[in-house]
Every structure is written in C-alpha cells, then in structure tokens.
Amino acid sequence: MxxxxxxxxxxxxxxxxxxxxxxxxxxxxxxxxxxxxxxxxxxxxxxxxxxxxxxxxxxxxxxxxxxxxxxxxxxxxxxxxxxxxxxxxxxxxxxxxxxxxxxxxxxxxxxxxxxxxxxxxxxxxxxxxxxxxxxxxxxxxxEDRTFISGQVAVHQFCRIGSYAMVAGVSGVPQDVPPYALADGHRARMVGLNLVGLKRNGFNQEQRTRIKEVYRLVLRSGLKLPTALTRAEQEYPGPETDHILRFIRSSRRGIISFGETTP
Missing domain, CATH: 2.160.10.10 (Hexapeptide repeat proteins)
Incomplete structure (x- = not known):
C-alpha cells in the first residue's frame, strides 16, 4: 500500500x-x-x-x-x-x-x-x-453509454435512456428516451444520437428501426397507447422493446419533440 x-x-x-x-x-x-x-x-x-x-x-x-x-x-x-x-x-x-x-x-x-x-x-x-x-x-x-454534456442540469426523478446524448447547457425536466439527442433551455428531443449509435455499432437497419418508432410514437398524432401498440407490431426488435419499456415506465413523462427553446 x-x-x-x-x-x-x-x-x-x-x-x-x-x-x-x-x-x-x-x-x-x-x-x-x-x-x-x-x-x-x-x-x-x-x-x-x-x-x-x-x-x-x-x-x-x-x-x-x-x-x-x-x-x-x-x-x-x-x-x-x-x-x-x-x-x-x-x-x-x-x-x-x-x-x-x-x-x-x-x-x-x-x-x-x-x-x-x-x-x-x-x-x-x-x-x-x-x-x-x-x-x-x-x-x-x-442507463448505459449516455453522454451528458457540460453544464447540463437534470431534474430530480428524471431518467436518461441508454445511448442518449444531452447537449450542453440544457435543462432536463422530463425523461430523455433511449437513443435520443436532446437540446434546449428546457430540453426537447431534436433527433437521434446518430454519432453515438454509429460509434457503438448500431447498423443502418437498427438506426432506421429506432427512427421509425420515434416517428410513430412522437410525430404521428396518434394517442400514445395506440402509437406504442402499433410500434410494437410494425417494428419488432430489441431497440423497439427498449424504447417502449422506457416510455411505459416513465413517471415524469417524456421530453417533447421539436425545435429547441431559446
């Protein structure tokens, strides 16, 4: 010693x-x-x-x-x-x-x-x-393999999903789902963490599946339970299972999708 x-x-x-x-x-x-x-x-x-x-x-x-x-x-x-x-x-x-x-x-x-x-x-x-x-x-x-950038503040009881990235000087008031890229004064999902996914070996098929699941869940206008069920049926795979499990277990809700707030 x-x-x-x-x-x-x-x-x-x-x-x-x-x-x-x-x-x-x-x-x-x-x-x-x-x-x-x-x-x-x-x-x-x-x-x-x-x-x-x-x-x-x-x-x-x-x-x-x-x-x-x-x-x-x-x-x-x-x-x-x-x-x-x-x-x-x-x-x-x-x-x-x-x-x-x-x-x-x-x-x-x-x-x-x-x-x-x-x-x-x-x-x-x-x-x-x-x-x-x-x-x-x-x-x-x-969860695992996330990147939380400088001066990010995550609110109590929030969750950050695997392979997500939160951009610098963001406030995180709700859960950031897996594979997401979050940014903004009150962080919103602005896309996928494509750089992180590629670095961790996610192939094009996996990245496309993740993209389509989020398009259906967050941008289709469907009610959330209906969108989750359809995603499960239309895009089966481990990435889909992870996203749906994360969203269904959320207590604070998921950050919204859209442009960052000033």
Missing part, C-alpha cells in the same frame, strides 16, 4: 493493500476501497462509500458526502456504492444516499469530468460520460 505521509486513513477504513493514496487525502472509518484504486491529492472519501477495483479519483473529489437536502441528518445516511474502473476528474462530488435503502449507486467504466455532480439516491449504469459541471439532482437514473 502506498499512502502519502500527509494522508489520513482512519481506523476502521478497509483499504486494499494495492491502493495508492496521495497527499492530504482523507479516508473515513467505514469506507471500503477495492484493489488497484488510485486516490490522488486532497480527496475525501466519506464513511458510507463502497468502491470496487481500479477506480481513479483525482484531486479534490468528494465521494459519499452529505446530501444537499435540508431533511438530512447523519443517522439517515445510506451507502454510496461504486463499481469498477470509474474515473473521477478534479472536483467531482457524489452524495451518499438518503431516501432509499440501497442509496446512491454508480456502475462501472464511467467518466466524470471536472466538477460534475450526482445527488443522493441516483442510479448510474455503465460506460457513461459526464462532461464538466454536468449535474444530476437526487433520484436521477442514467
């Missing part, structure tokens, strides 16, 4: 012998840090944090910190559970859980750019990218 002389690792912290901890960092009692993790300078890892292997935590990151919720008291704290191979750049802040027993959950292979934030009880999947100052309010759910 490589621990800088100025770092503080409290008694009761479980730190794998292969972990490196840089100057002036603090690991509180109760925290668990798995093999191969690199904790750089001035990092604070709070007591309820559970971290897997090979994570990189850069300067000034705080993991498992107190939620920004006026109802919080220390006895209400729930875990922050982090998977493997995540990269947290400078100043990233992720809160511990508060309202759910499982707390805040971060998957694996996510890239968090400087000053991005996830609030309490968020659930984040795998292979997502959060650009500088991207902000998730409490209870936000992000």
């Amino acid at each position: 490589s621990i800088h002389p100025t770092a503080i690792v409290e008694d009761g912290a479980e730190v794998d012998p292969s972990v490196a901890i840089g100057p002036y960092s603090i690991v509180e009692s109760g925290a668990v840090i798995g093999p191969g993790c690199r904790i750089e300078s001035c990092v604070r890892i709070f007591a309820n944090t559970r971290m897997g292997r090979d994570n990189r935590v850069c300067h000034g990151v705080t993991l498992g910190s107190e939620p920004q919720d006026l109802s919080f008291t220390p006895e209400k704290a729930r875990p922050l559970t982090i998977g493997d191979r995540n990269h947290f750049k400078e100043g990233v802040n992720i809160s511990c859980g508060l309202k759910s027993e499982d707390g805040t959950r971060i998957g694996s292979d996510n890239y968090w750019m400087a000053f991005s934030h996830a609030g309490h009880d968020c659930i984040v999947g795998d292979h997502n990218i959060f650009a500088n100052s991207a902000t998730l309010a409490g209870h936000v759910e992000v």
